[in-house]
Each structure stands twice: as structure tokens, then as C-alpha cells.
Amino acid sequence: MIAGWEETTGDISSYQSVDELRDALSGFYPAEGFNTVNNWTHQLWRFCKIMNPGDLVVMPRKYQSVIAIGRILGDYEYRKDAPPGYRHVRSVKWLNVDVARAAVAGDLRDSMGSLLTISELTRRNAVERVEKLAQTGSDPGYAGYITPPADASVLKEEVDEAGTRQLTARDLIGLWGWSRRTADAIEDVDHALRASGLVVEPHFTAGHLDSLVTVSPLNTAEPAHGGAGPVANEEISTSAVSVEDDSPTKDFTWRIGNLPIATDVVSCTLDETLGRAVMHMVENDFSQLPIVDEHRRLVGVVTWESIARAKLGRRQDTITDARALQYPPSAREEEELFARIRDIQRHGFLIVVDAENVVTGILTAVDLAGELQARIQPFTVLEEVERRLRRAVSSLSVEELRACFKDKYKAQKIHSAKDLTLGNYRYLINDEHRWTKLAWPYDRADIVERLEAVAKYRNQLAHWDVDAPEQDSKQLEQAKQLLKLLKIVDRDPTE
Known part of the structure; x- marks a missing residue:
């Protein structure tokens, strides 16, 4: 496992404190601002001092929809004879190198998608869940409440220490005394986050008040020419938005995630019998049922009309034969609602998915x-x-x-x-x-x-x-x- 930061020469384990390492990095990167150097300092300190043999490590693999999970075997090493960018290393035994990203529940995946190259997963039973993912390829998930930081200063401290901090949008704006996302509240919280050198993704206006958001430091990427560290984090993360521009952070558009969409979505798989789908639809008074794969990725939808067509066509009594649409109307929570109204008018529903096309909710015309x-x-x-x-x-x-x-x-x-x-x-x-x-x-x-x-x-x-x-x-x-x-x-x- 390689950290990168090729300009950082010498054994960084020789520094006895975060302050010492920060001073050294300021010398290696004199053109960078304090917040950037401070973020890099905490990342390298984790890599060198905080990680221990036996700890689990997660690596999103670049250009692939999988993650690798390993266990750290040894202490930090500085290999002075290695090429620049390959000198700060930890030895790792890789336990499972092709865990589907869709198998990771959204909250844990968002933590892994931090803007930081090196961050720590601690909350929401992260260790036990990563261990299970390494063993079985599935995430048992976590449904408990996340206790928010005591105040905004504690949020900043926790992000600096761990690299990320998850909390609900409600709890985030509550740190600055707001209970609803008004225009004044959004401007106030955006300004406060920016002043603290923090960024939140998805933006706290993209979903409903109880949606989870992940707070990370701004300016967290390695130097552009900085070696071969685990930069695959860039692929798993959602797009970061600067509050300096005219991006969605200042766009007061009504978004799909702002609606109280149904999140406990009943679904079926292609190999199930049609009778089971009919039973679910009758019991719950559904007009449609999403079809998903083993990781709950959307692969189609079945409707009463498609069931009738399958019966009239005397096809086999399977979900595959009654699939109405292989690519049903779907959208992310952060998408503009009114841009998708026609889909809802035409089909009567819109299936809400995340970045991995995993079904997270459904919005119907009735809703x-x-x-x-x-x-x-x-x-x-x-x-x-x-x-x-x-x-x-x-x-x-x-x-x-x-x-x-x-x-x-x-x-x-x-x-x-x-x-x-x-x-x-x-x-x-x-x-x-x-x-x-x-x-x-x-x-x-x-x-x-x-x-x-x-x-x-x-x-x-x-x-x-x-x-x-x-x-x-x-x-x-x-x-x-x-x-x-x-x-x-x-x-x-x-x-």
C-alpha cells in the first residue's frame, strides 16, 4: 500500500508530532496554503502513526466497480531507493480484491468515497462490516442513529482527526442553529463550512433532512504529480462541489431527494416466479415492482400491464417474461424534480437509485x-x-x-x-x-x-x-x- 506525496522525502516516522510533520510538509510544499498542508499532514500521520498491523484497509479500485479489502501486516516503511511516489509504504495482505461496490451499503460507500486519499472508517460498525465484506462479499448494514458532534468546532476537529464525518442534513444545519433549509440557512451553513475549510457531499440540500451527508476537508487531493497512492478514491466518490461557484450548492431547485420518497422498496429478482411478484403487488397495492440483481442493482421493472401481456402471450410464468422495461425510468436523489416530471406522467413512477444503480427508493405519481x-x-x-x-x-x-x-x-x-x-x-x-x-x-x-x-x-x-x-x-x-x-x-x- 503506497501513500504517494513524492516530494515528501525522508522517513516521516521520525517526526514526533503532527505539528512537526506539518512544519516539514510546509517546507516540501511551500506554495500550498495552510488548510491543504494541514489536510495532507493528517493523512500522512494516519498512514505512518495511526494505522497498526492487523487493521483492515479498503481500496476502491480504479476504473473498476469493485473494491479491494486487505489487512495491514507491518509498520510504515520508507524505501529511499524506490522511484518518487512509491517510497512511503505499508505491507498488506489482500483478503478480497473484487468486492462489488454495489454490495457496500450507501452510508459506508459514501465514507469510502471521501475526497481524501487516506481516511479512517470508524462509525456505524464500519470494522465489523468491512470484515464481513471481505469474508462474504456482502454488507450487513447499519440502521442506528448517528450522534452528531457537539458543535461546529467539534465537527472540524473530528474531520481533521478521522478524515470524514457523517451526519444527517438535519444535524448538520442544526450545528448552526437552523432547523429547516431556508435560503438564509443554506447561505449561512455554506459560508461556515467554507470558512472552516470543509466540504459536504452530497450537498445538504440534495436529499431530505434525515439523509446522510459526509463532511470532508477541502483541498484534500495529493499533488497532481504525486505518485501512485490509492487515488482510486476519486472514482467511488460523488462529485464534490465548491461553494465558490454557481453550482447546485447555490441552486435552490426542488430536487427528487427533497421529497419524502418511499425508501423501504419491495423488489423481485429475475429468477423469481411471477406469482410471487403478483402477491407482493396485491398485498401492498403496488402498480409496479422493481427488478433487481443480487446487490439490489436495478435491472428492470414489472407492472400490471406487463403481467397481462405475458399472460395473454402464454409465455412462461417468470419475472423475465413479464419484464416491462429493461431500463425503467430512474434518477438520483440530487436530480432536479421538474426535469423528470414527464417520466412520472408517462410511467406513473420513478425509481430512485444511487451512484451504483442500487435501488434506494421509489417516487410514484400518487406520492x-x-x-x-x-x-x-x-x-x-x-x-x-x-x-x-x-x-x-x-x-x-x-x-x-x-x-x-x-x-x-x-x-x-x-x-x-x-x-x-x-x-x-x-x-x-x-x-x-x-x-x-x-x-x-x-x-x-x-x-x-x-x-x-x-x-x-x-x-x-x-x-x-x-x-x-x-x-x-x-x-x-x-x-x-x-x-x-x-x-x-x-x-x-x-x-
């Missing part, structure tokens, strides 16, 4: 309709609240409407209730004279409180947000309750 309702309903409810309020205060004169403004310039712009914003009504109602004239059969303080809460909700919705407001959210329910009260004092002639 999309439900999500659009969740997005649109708050606006329709709030629009009706405002419409009802305008009619309900129509008994008040223009002077009484203007009286709720302390600013005389703003007051002069009011000519009817149509000129009021939702935020103005709490001030209009919170007056004994005007309240008496309206003669609403409610408690005035309670109505003022409800109007304030709903106006705040309206202001939140006025700003772009990756995350759809939940249909059963407390704020939406408050708006619905206010609307119900307003329907009593405003009788719509059309109802």
Missing part, C-alpha cells in the same frame, strides 16, 4: 400529488384567511382601518381592507372600539394571538425553503382553526 398538496395547501388556506378577514372587517371605515398604523405615511396608503397585509390585522383587532363594532363572538386577546401566529407562519412561507411544510404541522393547523372561526363571522354567499 408526487401528495407532496404538491402539502406544498400548496398552506398557501390556499392563508389566501382564504386573508379573503375572509377582508370581508369580515368591511364594516369598519377607512379612517378606522388607518387608525391601526402609527406611521401616518403608511396609513395614508390604506384605502380599503384590500390594502392591509395579514400582519396588520392583529393591530386592527386589538382595539376596544373597533372590536365592539365588529361584534365577533370571540375572545379578543385569543384572536389577536391567533392572528399573530398565522402572520408569522405566512412570513415563513414567503421565503424559499427546500423542505415542504408538513401537512399536519402545528402552524398549518393554527391557520385552519383561524379559518374555521372566520367562517362564522364571514358568511360566504357561495357556501
Whole structure:
């Protein structure tokens, strides 16, 4: 196993601390900035000092869809007579050199796909899972919760120490006090990550709030001419995005992963009987069933229509005979949703896959309709609240409407209730004279409180947000309750 960094001459095990090694690397690479040198320092320190004989090592193999897994046999060696780039080595016994990358669960594969040449896999039972992959070629996976760092500074420390840190998008933005991915939140977190010399992939806006993201240092690649280290990491990783450009990090597009897609996908294989597929579809009220291989890579889909065609054609009673599409519509979570709407309209579904074409979810037309309702309903409810309020205060004169403004310039712009914003009504109602004239059969303080809460909700919705407001959210329910009260004092002639 070879680390590279050909300009780094001499036995690096002679350095007694990270600081000493960093100072030495600064001399070997005088043109590089502090963050780059610091990242390289931690990588070489892991290679020389942290790795121990007996540890497992994972190497994504370049230009192949497999990884190699080995066990370290000896200590770090410096081979001064070897060609440049081949001098920093560790001896390894390779246990399995062709483990399919698709066999590795997405969370572990993302950790392996770090931008770093040398990083450490520690969380989510990584050691036990890699051991199992070496033995059987399959990953038992891990479904537990990942405890996030205590704060942003701890995140930086952990990335420096291990090379990567995984956490959910929710926990990531929570380190900076955000709970939803608004435009302000995205800008704030992007700026903070960049200032800390960190990059996150996939970007924390690409999936849903509970999707895993992997944080790595920026500027982590070896020098361009730097030897033959395990640069195959480049192939397994998803594309890194700089927050300096006009890339998807600043693109507020609605993405497939932003939707609450079904992730516990029932599937079938080509060698199964058609009867088993029919049973799954009837039991779960499915219109389609993905067909996958041994590693859950997508190889087709079966639908009720394709089953009917197979039966009418008197073909064999197998999934292969009833396969509707060998290349069904599929997409990655980070793809733009509206660019794939036609596929959903045409087929009624879109199968979500990862970088290895492994099925991770499915989005149906029914799911999309439900999500659009969740997005649109708050606006329709709030629009009706405002419409009802305008009619309900129509008994008040223009002077009484203007009286709720302390600013005389703003007051002069009011000519009817149509000129009021939702935020103005709490001030209009919170007056004994005007309240008496309206003669609403409610408690005035309670109505003022409800109007304030709903106006705040309206202001939140006025700003772009990756995350759809939940249909059963407390704020939406408050708006619905206010609307119900307003329907009593405003009788719509059309109802």
C-alpha cells in the first residue's frame, strides 16, 4: 500500500508530532496554503502513526466497480531507493480484491468515497462490516442513529482527526442553529463550512433532512504529480462541489431527494416466479415492482400491464417474461424534480437509485400529488384567511382601518381592507372600539394571538425553503382553526 506525496522525502516516522510533520510538509510544499498542508499532514500521520498491523484497509479500485479489502501486516516503511511516489509504504495482505461496490451499503460507500486519499472508517460498525465484506462479499448494514458532534468546532476537529464525518442534513444545519433549509440557512451553513475549510457531499440540500451527508476537508487531493497512492478514491466518490461557484450548492431547485420518497422498496429478482411478484403487488397495492440483481442493482421493472401481456402471450410464468422495461425510468436523489416530471406522467413512477444503480427508493405519481398538496395547501388556506378577514372587517371605515398604523405615511396608503397585509390585522383587532363594532363572538386577546401566529407562519412561507411544510404541522393547523372561526363571522354567499 503506497501513500504517494513524492516530494515528501525522508522517513516521516521520525517526526514526533503532527505539528512537526506539518512544519516539514510546509517546507516540501511551500506554495500550498495552510488548510491543504494541514489536510495532507493528517493523512500522512494516519498512514505512518495511526494505522497498526492487523487493521483492515479498503481500496476502491480504479476504473473498476469493485473494491479491494486487505489487512495491514507491518509498520510504515520508507524505501529511499524506490522511484518518487512509491517510497512511503505499508505491507498488506489482500483478503478480497473484487468486492462489488454495489454490495457496500450507501452510508459506508459514501465514507469510502471521501475526497481524501487516506481516511479512517470508524462509525456505524464500519470494522465489523468491512470484515464481513471481505469474508462474504456482502454488507450487513447499519440502521442506528448517528450522534452528531457537539458543535461546529467539534465537527472540524473530528474531520481533521478521522478524515470524514457523517451526519444527517438535519444535524448538520442544526450545528448552526437552523432547523429547516431556508435560503438564509443554506447561505449561512455554506459560508461556515467554507470558512472552516470543509466540504459536504452530497450537498445538504440534495436529499431530505434525515439523509446522510459526509463532511470532508477541502483541498484534500495529493499533488497532481504525486505518485501512485490509492487515488482510486476519486472514482467511488460523488462529485464534490465548491461553494465558490454557481453550482447546485447555490441552486435552490426542488430536487427528487427533497421529497419524502418511499425508501423501504419491495423488489423481485429475475429468477423469481411471477406469482410471487403478483402477491407482493396485491398485498401492498403496488402498480409496479422493481427488478433487481443480487446487490439490489436495478435491472428492470414489472407492472400490471406487463403481467397481462405475458399472460395473454402464454409465455412462461417468470419475472423475465413479464419484464416491462429493461431500463425503467430512474434518477438520483440530487436530480432536479421538474426535469423528470414527464417520466412520472408517462410511467406513473420513478425509481430512485444511487451512484451504483442500487435501488434506494421509489417516487410514484400518487406520492408526487401528495407532496404538491402539502406544498400548496398552506398557501390556499392563508389566501382564504386573508379573503375572509377582508370581508369580515368591511364594516369598519377607512379612517378606522388607518387608525391601526402609527406611521401616518403608511396609513395614508390604506384605502380599503384590500390594502392591509395579514400582519396588520392583529393591530386592527386589538382595539376596544373597533372590536365592539365588529361584534365577533370571540375572545379578543385569543384572536389577536391567533392572528399573530398565522402572520408569522405566512412570513415563513414567503421565503424559499427546500423542505415542504408538513401537512399536519402545528402552524398549518393554527391557520385552519383561524379559518374555521372566520367562517362564522364571514358568511360566504357561495357556501
